[in-house]
Amino acid sequence: MYLLKIKNSLTSILNYLPFFSVTELYLPTLCKLRCFHCEVWKNHALDAFVPKDFYKKTVHLYGGEPTQDVSRLTSLLSRLKLKGSRTHLWTHGLFDENALKSVLTWVDHIHVYFPAPTQETYRNITGEDGFVQFLSCLEFLKEEKKEMSLNFPVRMETLEFLPDVHEFARRYGLDLIIHYHKDASFSKEPLRYIHRYRRIPGVTVYKSTHHAALACAGFPLGALKSPWQIVINLAYSIRSRITSNL
Numbered sequence: 001m002y003l004l005k006i007k008n009s010l011t012s013i014l015n016y017l018p019f020f021s022v023t024e025l026y027l028p029t030l031c032k033l034r035c036f037h038c039e040v041w042k043n044h045a046l047d048a049f050v051p052k053d054f055y056k057k058t059v060h061l062y063g064g065e066p067t068q069d070v071s072r073l074t075s076l077l078s079r080l081k082l083k084g085s086r087t088h089l090w091t092h093g094l095f096d097e098n099a100l101k102s103v104l105t106w107v108d109h110i111h112v113y114f115p116a117p118t119q120e121t122y123r124n125i126t127g128e129d130g131f132v133q134f135l136s137c138l139e140f141l142k143e144e145k146k147e148m149s150l151n152f153p154v155r156m157e158t159l160e161f162l163p164d165v166h167e168f169a170r171r172y173g174l175d176l177i178i179h180y181h182k183d184a185s186f187s188k189e190p191l192r193y194i195h196r197y198r199r200i201p202g203v204t205v206y207k208s209t210h211h212a213a214l215a216c217a218g219f220p221l222g223a224l225k226s227p228w229q230i231v232i233n234l235a236y237s238i239r240s241r242i243t244s245n246l
């Protein structure tokens with residue numbers, strides 16, 4: 001009980017520090033994919049209001065699929081950038097490249113959803129034959145010299161993909177975010193296995209703490225703004241970079 005109180009108080013203090021000024025911002029959009037573990041495509045997006053004076057040092061923008069509403073996305077991102085936020089865009093990557101060029105100016109980092117490492121497994125999970133377009137998106141973002149990383153939501157059904165997903169990210173020279181939901185039915189051994197990836201440079205692991213029917217299930221809801229998870233990943237990242245240089 002006391003430990004929990006101390007933890008909560010520390011969390012409130014950390015949230016005031018600029019380094020931990022991170023938020024996750026929902027842009028109400030639908031999505032053209034049909035991922036089996038997601039409810040977005042079964043619903044209609046609601047409207048959400050972002051106050052004009054909204055500011056956080058780091059903002060992670062997610063949907064649905066934010067690139068489905070390019071004009072709203074541009075207006076929101078430009079507003080955040082002009083206020084000085086560092087902007088992260090979470091996308092499935094199957095967007096219209098020409099339409100997105102105007103958006104990219106306002107984005108510091110793009111996180112591309114990578115649910116499966118082959119054409120067939122990608123189709124099985126997303127219900128869309130989109131793997132080739134996904135690869136073309138990576139090439140496009142590389143040409144645009146955008147800072148990016150891959151985002152792999154791991155579940156029991158997809159745990160076996162992990163080595164191939166990591167190998168793919170390594171081959172492309174991209175950082176990898178692995179995340180799972182706190183309610184996922186992982187026993188201790190698979191969890192240890194997932195967390196071992198933290199020791200690899202460029203890999204971070206997050207535990208998603210929230211669930212929302214209208215949020216992309218490929219987004220680690222609640223995890224990115226958790227000061228503790230930020231600290232743990234930072235510590236592992238420093239450790240893995242030091243040991244890989246020894």
Ligand code: SF4
Nearest residue numbers: 031033035038216217
């Ligand atoms: S998980 Fe994300 S990419 Fe997949 S259907 Fe849901 S919103 Fe779209």
